[in-house]
Amino acid sequence: MGKVMPEVLLEHPAPHVALVRIHRPEARNALNGEVRRGMNTLFAQLAADPEVRSIVLAGSDTVFAAGADLKERAAMDVVGAMNFEPTRGIANCPKPVIAAVNGYALGGGCEYAMQCDIILANDKAKFGQPEIKLGLVPGAGGTQRLPRAIGKYNAMWMLLTGNFVSAQDALRMGLVCEVIEGNCEPRAIELAKQIAELPPLA
Template sequence: MPLTLAVELIEPGVRLITLQRPQALNALTTELLGELAAELNIAQADPDTRAVVLTGSRKAFAAGADIKEMAERNLVGILDDPRQASWQTITRFSKPLIAAVNGFALGGGCELAMHADIIIAGEDARFGQPEINLGIMPGAGGTQRLLRAVGKSMAMQMVLTGEPIDARQAQRAGLVSEVTQPEFTVERALHIARSIAAKAPLAVRLAKEALLKAMDTDLASGLRFERHAFTVLAGTRDRDEGIAAFQEKRSPTYTGQ
């Protein structure tokens, strides 16, 4: 039973994970990251889980790394840090991951949100990479994902000044897809998760993979992957079910085959 997370099966297909260290604004400790990685492994292995929503509290999604723990650690062994393995597990999670962000998403919290495929932000959300103020820099993908999300100029400003941006700035920059009233952030994220969970699982997985390829490869390679994935899906039972349901004016029942 995780100590720093709450996990709920909202309904078939949708899992909600809530970070629960409110006394520390959900600062990311080794324990929390390890438990999160373990829960994502469970969700990854569960064929009935088709989408995951990740959230924190109304005051903070996650306010960065735990500074007290950081001060006590010997940074010489950083590459052997168990947190690196946890971040790798989070990065490899292949099912749709939606972040519902209220309050602070700073440092590692911003990096964690950027691991999600979709970010829904409350009006009060603040995104930032303030590591420069501690004499360090982002180390969990912040420089790489942020630049891809918001572009060079905004990423440089956020990382080099350490100053956060608000939810509306984040939406205009392309970091988040929607901004809601804070009380509706999780509800909206769950609505999107339910919509995705109702789709054909194989199509969702390959579509997500194709979109991520577009960020990491050249256009020709991305198009080759897209054509291959499209061809694979053309031979699935879910494709036949989708077309039949459309013709018969009913909701499809997808099996992942």
């Protein structure tokens, strides 16, 4: 297991497959500046690596990412807020990225998943954009990607209420393509291997 930063881990579970893991277990994988910078750096490296053909993005077996690090945001001054670095590395990556969502994917965590090309979820997964309950706006593309993924009315229901949806409801809405009982990471790796074995320039 390699480390880009302590909060972002890189693994190679199969030939031509990279696994990027959000690793802040003490904070339920809340997304702070170190995670954002690590993700941008790592995805740029993976995009340029000819040996990598597909990528899995994962958290732990109980939480994908619980959203932004609110303690960090509360401590930001005006300059810090203006220099806030979003994560665009996932969306800009030209290689297929599969989100393996175990447990909660909330706020920025849900937005990270939606930047991926395929989302798999375990049966305990919950998705949500609860920013409205904090007087915030989803700042990493949620207001744009969610309607495209699940339609205007489902998206507005989630965005305007801050309510969570279960894995099965996310499947019904079209946000995820498979729901797996237990840990969905092995299935995501299996799918990434299948993709990596196909012609990369297709």
